Amino acid sequence: MSGGAHIAVLGGGSWGTALAQTLSLAGNTVRLWARDAATVDAINRDHANPRYLPGIGLHEALRASRDAGSILQGAECVLAVVPAQTMRGALQTVAPILPRTVPVVLCAKGIEASSGRLLSEVAREVLPENLVAALSGPSFAHDVAAGLPTAVTVATENPDLASRLAALLSTPTLRCYSSDDLVGVEVGGALKNVLAIAAGAVAGAGLGASAQAALVTRGFVELRRTAESFGARPETLMGLSGLGDLILTCGSGQSRNFSYGHALGRGEPVGSLPLAEGVATAGIAWKIAGERGLDAPITESVVMLLDRKITVREAVANLLARPLKRET
Numbered sequence: 343m344s345g346g347a348h349i350a351v352l353g354g355g356s357w358g359t360a361l362a363q364t365l366s367l368a369g370n371t372v373r374l375w376a377r378d379a380a381t382v383d384a385i386n387r388d389h390a391n392p393r394y395l396p397g398i399g400l401h402e403a404l405r406a407s408r409d410a411g412s413i414l415q416g417a418e419c420v421l422a423v424v425p426a427q428t429m430r431g432a433l434q435t436v437a438p439i440l441p442r443t444v445p446v447v448l449c450a451k452g453i454e455a456s457s458g459r460l461l462s463e464v465a466r467e468v469l470p471e472n473l474v475a476a477l478s479g480p481s482f483a484h485d486v487a488a489g490l491p492t493a494v495t496v497a498t499e500n501p502d503l504a505s506r507l508a509a510l511l512s513t514p515t516l517r518c519y520s521s522d523d524l525v526g527v528e529v530g531g532a533l534k535n536v537l538a539i540a541a542g543a544v545a546g547a548g549l550g551a552s553a554q555a556a557l558v559t560r561g562f563v564e565l566r567r568t569a570e571s572f573g574a575r576p577e578t579l580m581g582l583s584g585l586g587d588l589i590l591t592c593g594s595g596q597s598r599n600f601s602y603g604h605a606l607g608r609g610e611p612v613g614s615l616p617l618a619e620g621v622a623t624a625g626i627a628w629k630i631a632g633e634r635g636l637d638a639p640i641t642e643s644v645v646m647l648l649d650r651k652i653t654v655r656e657a658v659a660n661l662l663a664r665p666l667k668r669e670t
């Protein structure tokens with residue numbers, strides 16, 4: 343169980359702040375790097391992050407800074423919690439000052455759209471000497487910050503390190519399981535966001551709970567197919583970072599990806615909505631599926647929907663019109 347460690351968190355958004363809060367409450371020394379001065383001031387002065395975690399009072403010992411050097415000083419572990427498409431830049435910022443003995447835990451969910459790389463591949467390019475892990479699973483930032491019970495998976499390819507990191511990051515309310523299937527945990531987290539957009543779109547278009555259940559189930563088949571093409575183990579995808587996160591985000595308006603899809607389904611504007619990682623990951627996930635000869639009709643529908651080439655009802659009509667097949 344966590345406590346007494348020095349942990350650095352890169353990213354002052356909702357998830358970085360929530361992880362920093364639970365780890366700080368568990369007795370760790372937590373330092374958070376945020377690029378935005380207002381966020382740093384609010385955390386240090388008011389013990390709050392009203393922009394990203396409204397209504398949550400933060401632990402007084404949690405400190406923030408815009409200076410990455412001071413955040414990293416003495417850190418035993420770094421949590422990287424910026425959006426997936428900005429992960430490379432954030433890691434590049436700390437690369438010259440991060441000791442190579444410090445493990446980096448990637449907490450974002452996405453695939454780098456410009457390269458098709460998983461975030462662990464990005465991290466290994468930027469920080470070739472550091473051990474890389476991923477933390478993923480069904481966990482809304484607000485729930486974790488509020489101390490509600492949550493379970494996630496912490497994965498690295500080294501089982502001993504995975505167990506040590508899971509122990510380091512578990513708190514009385516955040517239970518971390520360990521796994522050596524890094525790729526499985528990463529891909530499960532990245533692809534569920536695309537499916538949450540699809541589920542939200544079906545709900546927003548008023549197509550009914552039955553359609554939503556069918557879509558999520560068939561979406562999970564797509565997720566498994568794509569993840570297994572990366573080398574993920576099927577049982578990982580049946581776990582927290584896969585099925586577990588689909589159950590959470592494909593049925594809750596608390597999910598930003600679901601809400602984004604919901605707005606699309608209702609024909610509402612999406613320009614001012616908060617971060618929905620599935621928007622950036624959908625296109626690259628479909629491209630990867632195409633390159634590998636994988637059937638991914640729901641991912642394709644999300645891409646067409648995001649590009650405004652199709653409506654939700656047309657997308658669902660197309661899915662229904664596909665040739666009948668065995669359920670696999």
Ligand SMILES: NC(=O)C1=CN([C@@H]2O[C@H](COP(=O)(O)OP(=O)(O)OC[C@H]3O[C@@H](n4cnc5c(N)ncnc54)[C@H](O)[C@@H]3O)[C@@H](O)[C@H]2O)C=CC1
Pocket residue numbers: 353354355356357358376377378394423424425426428431432449450451452481482483484616617619
């Ligand atoms: N919010 C949640 O409930 C959960 C989020 N995640 C994942 O965590 C990742 C981060 O999401 P949130 O914290 O929710 O996003 P957010 O939108 O709440 O915050 C993003 C933060 O990253 C910062 N940022 C953006 N670009 C940056 C850059 N280039 N360099 C440094 N900082 C930068 C922003 O200033 C902001 O503080 C995403 O991949 C998300 O899928 C995972 C589990 C739960």
Ligand SMILES: O=C(CO)COP(=O)(O)O
Pocket residue numbers: 451479480481482483535538587590591596597598599600617618619
């Ligand atoms: O990943 C999450 C919960 O596990 C958060 O989901 P959203 O990014 O869709 O809000």
